[in-house]
Every structure is written in C-alpha cells, then in structure tokens.
Amino acid sequence: MLSWLGRAAIRISAGSLLITAVAGIPAWLAIAVGWPLPRSVPSQDSLTAALTSGVTDRMVVNLLAIAIWLVWAAFAQAVYAELRDTIRGVKDLHLRPHRNPLRNTASILVSSMLLGTVLTATAAAASPHAASGAAIPPRVLPTAALATVSEGPATIHVGDETYVYVVKRADSLSKISAAWLGDADRWPEICQMNKHRHFSQVGGTLRDCNLIFPGWDLRLPADAKPPARVKPAQTHQPAGPPPVAPTKTATPPGSSTPSPPQAASSAPATSNSTASATTTAPATSSRTNATAAAPAASSADSPGPAASSDEHGVRLSPSSWVSWTLAAAISAAALLVWQQRRRRFTGESDDDPPTELPPPVATLRRAVDRRPELAHHDSESEPPGLPELAPLPPGGTGLTGDGATGAARAALVAVLASGGPHHPDTRAEVITDATTLATLLGPDFVTLGPWPRLHVTDSIDDALTAAEARLLHRSRILDEHTLTDLGELRKTAPDEEALPPVMLIAETPPAGARMRAKVALALGEGLHVSALLLGEWAHGATVEVALNGYTKLVAGQAIEPVPPRLPVLEPAAAIQVLTTLRESQTGEPPAITSPALPVTVVPLHASRTENKPTDTTPPTVLAAGQASPGGRARLRVLGQPRIEDITAEGRPLRAKALELAVYLAVHPDGAATREIGEYLEPDARVSQADQRVHTNASNLRHVLGRAGTAVTKNAYVIKSAGRYRLDPATVDIDVWTLRDLMRKATIATEPRRRELLTAACDLCAAPLAEGQDYEWIQPHRETVRRWSTEAHLMLADDLLDSDPQAASDLLDRAIGLDRYSEALYVKAMHARHALADAAGIRTLLRAVTKALADLDAEPREDTIELANKLRTSLDNK
Structure with a gap:
C-alpha cells in the first residue's frame, strides 16, 4: 500500500494540476489575451469590414483564445460532474473507453486528489437510502474501493468454502484483499468476480464497484485464505433467507467462536441422489454463467439468475444444488426429449411446435457439456441413454431440517432419472401420495400427467398398500426360483420380468401406521424397496438437511456414511426437470401447460420483416460453385456452416463470428446485442459480452465482404435500433431459401408445387449447423x-x-435423415404397397420398431395395424 507520504504527494500533485487547470487557465487568458469577443454587438458595416479585410495577428490570437475558453469550459463541467458523483457515491470504478477524454482526465485528477478520502457525512446525506436507515456506502476511490458506513454481515466465498465476514465502517476492497489475499493491490480481481451479480438474499445488484452493502455475498479468488485469527466451523443455517454456500462459517476477530462440527461418521444413503452426491469428478474452476432461458426477458443490467459449478456439482440457486451424476442424467434426458418430439411429429407445420427446454434443464446441460467426461452428444447412430445412478438404499430414512423438502424433491427427480431404455432393471419407480406430492411440488404437480414410473395414491395408507403389493409380488418370484435376493435373480434368470427399485416418498406415517411401515421396509431390504420419509424416523436413521443440502446425522445408525451434501431443488425447478424427464420417457408433452414451463416458439417459423409470398415463382437455388446473383455473399448453414466463394484477401473468420452468423440466420428479424450476448457469451460479464458481440459482428461483416461484391456501407450485417441482422439484399442464406420454398409450396399448384418441393428436399441434405454443438x-x-x-x-x-418408386426412394432418404419420425415410415409403407412389396413393408415395420426401441418406445397401434392391413391386402391378391 502507498505510504502516507506517497499519498500526500499524489494528492498535492493532483490538486495542483486541477487548480492550475480550473483557475490558472482563465487567469492566464484574462491577463495575456484579454476578452477575445467584441464588447458590443457589431454593426453590419463593421462585420463587412472585418470579413473583407485581411487576417491579422490579433484575429488569430482571439480565435485561439476562444477555442481555449471552450475547452476550459468543457473541462470545468467535467470536473464539476466528477465532484458531484464523488459526493453522491456513484462514481464508476473504471474509465470508459468511449467517454469524453476530458471526463476521463477529470476523473483521474479528482480521484488522485481525494485518494483514500471518504466523505462519509455528505454521502450518507445525499444517498436516497439515508432516510430509511439503510447501510450507505460512501464514495471511495480505486485504491481503497468499496467502503461502507454501517456494520453488518457479509458472506465471503473461497472456492467451495464460505465464511461470514462482518463489514466494518472503514472496510474496503483493498483491506479485504490485503487480509484475505495478502496483497491490497489485488482488489480489482474481487471487483471483477462480483460485478453485475444479483444478491437475492438482501436485494441489489453490484453495478458500481464503489458500492457494497452488508449482507451481500462476495466471491474471492480460489487462492484466498482467511486471516490467521479466523477459524472456520460448521454450523446449520438459521431460518431466513436461503444460504448461498456450504455452511462453514468463520468468526471475525473479537467475536465468539462456534463449536467445532460434529462428525457424521455413519448413516444410510437416503436416496438415489444421495449416493450420487458422493461422486467426484475432475476439479474445474468455479465460474458464474447465466442461464440461457428467456434472455429477452432479462433486463439490461441484470443478466438473469446465475449458476455456478465446482468439482462436486452445479449450484442453480442458493437453495438448489445438483450433483454431477444427477446433472448428467438430466442432460441425457434433454437429448431424448428432442428425439421423442421427432417421433411424434406428424408432418403438420403447426402440430406440437418445438419449445425451449426449461431453464434449469438448459443450465444443467450447458454445465455438463463443458465436462467432456460427462457430456452426451447428439448421435444419430447411438442415441444416449440415461446414466445409471447408484442403487437405492434399503430400509427407510427420515429427513428433517430446512432442506428436507428440497432433498426429497431432488430424490424424486433422481429416482425417476435413473436407468435408461436398455436397462429396464435400473429404471426405478416412486410411490407417493397426493398430499406429499403437493407438499413437495405445489399444485402444479398436476401438470405432469400420467407417468408409468410415478405412482400417486390418495393417502399414505394406500401408498403403503402399493409398496406391500410389490413386496409380495417380488417375494413370489424369488420363491419360484428358490432365491432370496434380486441380484441373484438377475444373474440366474436374466429373462425374468424387470423388477426395478422402488422408493416410497411420504410424510412420516402416523402412529397407527408406523409399525406397518417398519415391517414393510424391513422386508424390502433384499427386494429393493426403500423409503424416504419427511420427518423423524424412529426405526431408522434421521438426517438433518440444511437449505443448501449439507447434512448431519441426528438420530439412528446406518451401514453407510451420510454424504456430506445431498442434492436439493426448489419446487419450480423440480417441476420443470420432472416435466422434461416425463417427456423423455413417455414421449408425451405435458398434460397441462404450467406457467413455469416455457412455450417460446422458435423465431424462424415466421419473420416479421417479410410477408408471406403471393406468387409461385420458386426462389433461385444455387448449385455449388455457381455465382450468386447481384454479387451477394453466400452463407450456408444447412450442413457444415460456412461462407462460400471467399476470394478477396483479409482476416479469417472467427469461430464465434461463424456462430453469430448461424444465430442471425435463424433469427431473420435480428436480435439485440444483449440478447446475442446472453446466448453466445453466457459466461462473460455484460460489458465484455457486448464488446465481443460487436467484434464478432465486425469480423463477420468483413469476411462476408470478402465473398461478395456489395459496395453499400455496412452491408451484409446491419445494425439498426440496437439490433443486428443479416441483410437479405447482400447475403444469400440457404435456410431462408428453404423457408421461402416451403411457404410457396403450401399455396402452389401442380406442376410448380412439385418443383418447389423438389428444390426444398434437395436443400435438406444435412441438419442445421452439422457438427456444431451450439x-x-x-x-x-x-x-x-x-x-x-x-x-x-x-x-x-x-x-x-404417378411414380411410386421415386416416392419410395425419396422416403428412404428422408428416413436416413430422421430415423425416429414414425410418419415417414407410415408414408413409406404406402409407397411399398403401391409397388406390391410386402417384404418391404415388413422391413419398414422392423426398422421403426428397432429405432423406437432406443427411446424405450414402440410403434403406435395404428402403425402396426396399417402394416398388417397393407401386407394382408397384397397377400390376398
């Protein structure tokens, strides 16, 4: 840190320069030049004489003096503005590159002159929070940023550790940096890690790095260490706002130290998600990223809810955390959702329009995609299955504490996410009652609809009856094979019916049913029937769960240790994840649309900038190597995205600029800078994301210019009213051509209709942006x-x-592009029937059955009936 003498020297120097500029320049002008303007309003004759006479030295001096006066006035106004912002405490921490250079100069001088000075009283009086008694942070300059005038607790994050820190009156980021990082000059790192974050516990967003409030949770670099006198200890979060990190706390010097944590040595795993919480993965740095859902609804200053990840899992919110194993299962289910939607698409353009995945699912998939050992890619030949989670624990386990319901929701999700299409014995089921499900999910649970793996009864007694029925059925099967364990049954009789694990999730049974539940759960130990009970369970282990998932064994004994942290989910997130899981497994959309579920239709369906065509002239479809009319650049996004025929020399195309090209191609109306940044730069700060979007747009415009011959300024990529879009007059885009072909084909008549559809089918030879996993x-x-x-x-x-063979060949190619579309197989069966090819119909039925088996589905009954009817009609001829 600067010594007192150094600070004084900087203040004196900056003050001298400021006084010289503000007071010295006008004094010098008054003495050396005098007043440069006329003392009175000149007459017309004097103006004419001055303009017609030659330029004198006096005139030049006066003009220079006027220019200096104008610059001085602008600088004085900038100094006034800086002093005003300093007093109010709203000074921006960083210089703005696009701001007036006089304002930047004034900022440097004022900041240097007031180095380390805090105008506490003035700031408190000027702030709008002063009247309400809120903590008012005063204006503090860069080397001692972020002081507050009131004391209060703040939360300090260091990796996966969390400490409670009491903010003092004279505290600043530089002091925090000196105490925790050992270097006061590293305070900008803390500022960078926390800027634009929204603090949901106490409210507010860190937009100005000069202003912090008690109660905010600040993140510090991973190498931060608490002061020597600060000792972490594990505690349980009290009732109130949700905690934001592990429940380790550190007591500041001078306060009492909490008791050391109790060791949770042994307890049973409480659910499928319980066991998954102990799974470890290679460490990754903790980074904050905004969810990709509904970016248009985000405000300019608040990029949306943040999610962060570490080596153990993904934190969706202060009270929602998911282990990596469960996150991978949900991510795999998201891929199955799209394949199920392809299966049920009937060919009608308005039938079941595609919607975005729910925000928690999109966030988890994005996090999993960034871990190569967990990521699942969209493979046509080998669709991903849901990863197997750990076996369900035997017996029953009680859950208490503020996080009990969140852990039960996550357990419900984990059980229903287990297994996959090719592992029927691991596709666990849940038995629960309507009251418990309403407690966990709220009234929106009715939006889920029927689900073969979720059995909802009317009461806890009915739930116990359902569990007992499964115990009896499994016992009979084991008796038939003279076995006592389901594991042995799977080895000795692999063709026996699947007997997946079953979990009962309910409130602790009332007094009259507890012995019944105890006996049932004791019998279920070897039959893979277990229970997760909300409340204390006197006949087994009871685990206390904090809001953020951290656990402590409070009663009972168990064979296996209690995981230190259980996945927890909030009701809205659980509903959205469950809806995705159900659709991935059943292929059916939600029975009722919930307000929590997204219904955004893809913008490419229709463009507001163009009306539907009224003529039937087909758009020009260019062959490879054929020059585009009008010298337009050719952007191709069907198949591998690329810009064709780049002939001029210049800079190469950036990878992000190519992604921007694809994004704008599927948004014909364009998109705002902030919206593009939310999707293409989700991990960057708002200002960085905006700058990167501008840079990539400039690079894209440059490379398109190398492939086209347009001379219009700002051609190819247009920015209007803050929105970027591709210029259809200077860029030829294949997906727009496909859109126009389909629009015109719907209103055209033969033979033009066939020409339009043939051109459209020729364009659809590969998926959109093939090979790119945006x-x-x-x-x-x-x-x-x-x-x-x-x-x-x-x-x-x-x-x-007219030509059934051509129709059959066409449909064979289409099935190669979309092997899960049942409508294509049905149409192909009609083509085979027209060719009198009964064997071909049989082959198609086998092919669709095999394809849908990857989705744990079968062909519809009407498809099977149609195949049999067509084959029978040919056999009878």
Missing part, C-alpha cells in the same frame, strides 16, 4: 428438421400415384 441450436435444428420431414412427406404424396 448450446442454443437445438430448437432451431428441430424446426429445420421438421421442414425437411414436411417437404419429403408432401413431395411423396405428389409422387405416390
């Missing part, structure tokens, strides 16, 4: 895939009577 691409890729399916079905209808 986090936001899936709904748009699904839209283009549906256009392809619709085009092939429509063209096959036109060809079926």
